[in-house]
Amino acid sequence: MIVNGKEIILQKEISLKVFLEKKGYDLARIAVEKNGIIVEKNSFETEKLCCSDKIEIVSFVGGG
Amino acid sequence: MRVSLNGKSINTLCKFAFELKGESDLVILNGYQLTKDTALKEDDTVCVIKKDVMPNRDELESMMASRHTPKVHEKVKSAKVAIAGLGGLGSHIAVALARLGVGELLLVDYDIVEPSNLNRQSYCISHLGMKKTDALKRQLVDINCFISVKTVDAYITEKNVSDLFNGYNIVCEALDNPETKAMLVSKLLSNFADVKVIAASGLAGFGSSNDIKTKINFGRLYTCGDKTSAAVVGQGLMSPRVQICAGHQANMALRLILGLGEV
Numbered sequence: 001m002i003v004n005g006k007e008i009i010l011q012k013e014i015s016l017k018v019f020l021e022k023k024g025y026d027l028a029r030i031a032v033e034k035n036g037i038i039v040e041k042n043s044f045e046t047e048k049l050c051c052s053d054k055i056e057i058v059s060f061v062g063g064g
Numbered sequence: 065m066r067v068s069l070n071g072k073s074i075n076t077l078c079k080f081a082f083e084l085k086g087e088s089d090l091v092i093l094n095g096y097q098l099t100k101d102t103a104l105k106e107d108d109t110v111c112v113i114k115k116d117v118m119p120n121r122d123e124l125e126s127m128m129a130s131r132h133t134p135k136v137h138e139k140v141k142s143a144k145v146a147i148a149g150l151g152g153l154g155s156h157i158a159v160a161l162a163r164l165g166v167g168e169l170l171l172v173d174y175d176i177v178e179p180s181n182l183n184r185q186s187y188c189i190s191h192l193g194m195k196k197t198d199a200l201k202r203q204l205v206d207i208n209c210f211i212s213v214k215t216v217d218a219y220i221t222e223k224n225v226s227d228l229f230n231g232y233n234i235v236c237e238a239l240d241n242p243e244t245k246a247m248l249v250s251k252l253l254s255n256f257a258d259v260k261v262i263a264a265s266g267l268a269g270f271g272s273s274n275d276i277k278t279k280i281n282f283g284r285l286y287t288c289g290d291k292t293s294a295a296v297v298g299q300g301l302m303s304p305r306v307q308i309c310a311g312h313q314a315n316m317a318l319r320l321i322l323g324l325g326e327v
Binding site for chain 2: 026028029030031032033036038039040041056058059060061062063064
């Protein structure tokens, strides 16, 4: 699986939510694209990841 | 030859720009204020300005755009940009885009101007207590009366994103709260296939100006900032870096209007 341009070995199929939590992301402060399609927060749990997926994650910090 | 003089196409026998000067103080040729006389070419754009005379409305718009790079004004005039959030980022993005002459701006915010805004946002003491939408629109109309400024006094939620920003292919995310930023960006990109979003992340404090960069993700999300400097207890938001980041966002909007998608 490719995550933010880097290859990551995925041992087994997991949900996007579990993957993001394991990687330490704050789920409320990110935008995620999987295989070129935006995944909204309410779909993180149902979206499954497999080794051919390409994920891009953008994090936001506060201030404006 | 045919040239544009103060916004009007004319046929002239003049061979040099200063021959068009008359009693004016300034001669601006294709975006540059001349210091020495310069030969004219077909299709040149010339503006002559007398400093102590209020021009008529016909001439004013061409004079205001006379320092733009040639052909920029025509393109920005037909463009539309939405700005979500009118704080330090959004207010300065709006001012920059109004000075550019972007034809239509949509300003969205729910808030009221209060004293702690004035260290970084484009408001004045006279605006305290006003809705940000109204206070900013008043400034923009003063800066450029040739643009259309639409305002919506609303808090942005998951439910109203589609209605608010429908029809705008360039949206600047200029919110404060990181959760709302992430929600807005995701919703816009998910709901509108053609939208390009220019967001901000990491502009607090007084770290190096050079750490603030524009990056592209997902092919159509531009994120400006240093990615890490959050507004938190102990780290404030101050005018210089906020304006640098707003400048990045406004310039990216201009680049997109001009058809340049690279950061």
